[in-house]
Amino acid sequence: MGAYIAKRVMLSFATLLAVLFILFMLMDLMPGSPFNDEKQTPEQIARSIALYGLDKPWPARFGRYALNMLTGNFGVSYVISKNIPVTDLLKTRFAVSARIGLQAVALGASLGVLLGVASAIRHNTLLDRACALVSVIGISIPSYVFALTLSYAAGFKLGWFPLLYQPKQAIASSVLPTVALSLGPMASLARFSRAEMLDAMDSDYIQLAKSKGVHGPRLIASHMLRNAMIPIVTVLAPLVVGLMTGSLVIEKIFSVPGIGSLLITAIQSNDYNVAITLSFIYCAMYIGFMLIVDILYGVIDPRIRLVKEAGFHD
Numbered sequence: 001m002g003a004y005i006a007k008r009v010m011l012s013f014a015t016l017l018a019v020l021f022i023l024f025m026l027m028d029l030m031p032g033s034p035f036n037d038e039k040q041t042p043e044q045i046a047r048s049i050a051l052y053g054l055d056k057p058w059p060a061r062f063g064r065y066a067l068n069m070l071t072g073n074f075g076v077s078y079v080i081s082k083n084i085p086v087t088d089l090l091k092t093r094f095a096v097s098a099r100i101g102l103q104a105v106a107l108g109a110s111l112g113v114l115l116g117v118a119s120a121i122r123h124n125t126l127l128d129r130a131c132a133l134v135s136v137i138g139i140s141i142p143s144y145v146f147a148l149t150l151s152y153a154a155g156f157k158l159g160w161f162p163l164l165y166q167p168k169q170a171i172a173s174s175v176l177p178t179v180a181l182s183l184g185p186m187a188s189l190a191r192f193s194r195a196e197m198l199d200a201m202d203s204d205y206i207q208l209a210k211s212k213g214v215h216g217p218r219l220i221a222s223h224m225l226r227n228a229m230i231p232i233v234t235v236l237a238p239l240v241v242g243l244m245t246g247s248l249v250i251e252k253i254f255s256v257p258g259i260g261s262l263l264i265t266a267i268q269s270n271d272y273n274v275a276i277t278l279s280f281i282y283c284a285m286y287i288g289f290m291l292i293v294d295i296l297y298g299v300i301d302p303r304i305r306l307v308k309e310a311g312f313h314d
Contacts (some may be wrong), residue, residue, distance in 0.1 A: 104178045
């Protein structure tokens with residue numbers, strides 16, 4: 001197990017370095033400049049470029065850039081909040097996006113797996129058709145349509161929750177965005193859970209377990225669901241990252257001060273440090289969650305770990 005984890009960690013770190021290089025080159029080749037202000041003279045622009053070390057050769061800049069990013073020094077904002085550390089801009093915004101995203105993942109994943117399991121167990125029944133209808137609706141309807149419907153019905157008409165995000169009512173204000181974001185993951189996981197559970201139910205090891213007297217919840221939890229978890233975990237990992245890093249549309253509808261809207265603002269204003277930092281955080285989280293998924297593969301199904309460890313030693 002140790003060799004398997006070590007290999008996955010090394011691959012993840014190498015991938016992160018490659019991502020850093022790509023982000024650096026994109027920033028370096030991007031047209032325009034954060035200092036393109038009509039009020040500034042060419043001499044003032046050149047002085048600003050030199051002040052932030054952007055006039056040095058690219059190998060030197062990349063070395064400093066990679067070291068700073070890996071140690072959590074993301075520099076300062078050039079435009080949005082001039083000379084304010086990027087970490088200060090992200091503190092409150094990232095916390096809001098991550099909290100709403102995690103709530104949406106927890107709600108969507110739990111409901112999706114429950115719907116998928118119930119649909120598979122009651123295959124070709126009215127419950128199965130109802131669960132399939134919910135999944136189709138969840139996949140077909142864009143999240144912003146569902147968000148506008150929730151905002152009108154539960155926020156405007158019924159007045160149960162605030163229409164717009166209120167920092168003083170953080171819990172109540174996060175309910176509608178959470179529900180709107182959870183619809184897509186719930187539908188996707190319901191479909192995958194149902195398909196994998198149906199495959200597991202028809203397998204030989206389930207028939208063997210039944211012949212040994214294993215039935216009911218124990219059969220579902222210990223045998224069917226465990227063997228169906230690998231594809232479910234694979235689908236869930238990118239969903240977690242996507243929701244935690246914020247949804248621009250949902251944040252706009254509910255005026256959520258998250259990092260989704262900050263990213264768009266940074267791109268529009270050529271605030272390189274903010275845009276690249278958010279991109280780096282997204283990539284690092286994605287790589288980190290996929291590393292966790294790889295490790296969970298070995299925990300859920302030891303055969304995967306043994307095969308990959310054998311390949312590693314070879």
